[in-house]
Amino acid sequence: MTTWKCHDCESMFDDPKAVLYRPRRIGNGSENWEKEEYIYVCPVCGSDEIYEAYFCTDCEKEVEETELDVDDLCPECAAKADAYDEMIDRVKEALSTPIDMEQIIKQIITKPKGE
Numbered sequence: 001m002t003t004w005k006c007h008d009c010e011s012m013f014d015d016p017k018a019v020l021y022r023p024r025r026i027g028n029g030s031e032n033w034e035k036e037e038y039i040y041v042c043p044v045c046g047s048d049e050i051y052e053a054y055f056c057t058d059c060e061k062e063v064e065e066t067e068l069d070v071d072d073l074c075p076e077c078a079a080k081a082d083a084y085d086e087m088i089d090r091v092k093e094a095l096s097t098p099i100d101m102e103q104i105i106k107q108i109i110t111k112p113k114g115e
Contacts, residue, residue: 021038
């Protein structure tokens with residue numbers, strides 16, 4: 001879903017309000033409008049200075065659309081997620097290594113008493 005943000009009042013909303021915009025009249029005071037078109041405005045303050053806002057899904061910081069990765073993460077959160085994934089991979093690898101109980105027992109038994 002698209003999130004919009006108002007430049008003037010900084011409100012965030014999902015759907016901007018559509019209002020009829022009539023730019024000018026045709027002729028000498030004629031009531032025929034040149035063109036009927038709708039513009040989108042902020043539902044809070046009515047400003048037409050609105051834009052699509054993009055937010056990081058983790059830290060919820062507003063960023064440019066081009067800064068988000070495929071998981072909608074900002075560069076800082078993406079780096080943290082990559083580091084976390086690497087750590088999980090190392091833990092999985094360590095846990096999948098078979099444990100040599102005989103060697104562990106020998107290390108415990110032969111360990112000097114001061115350590």
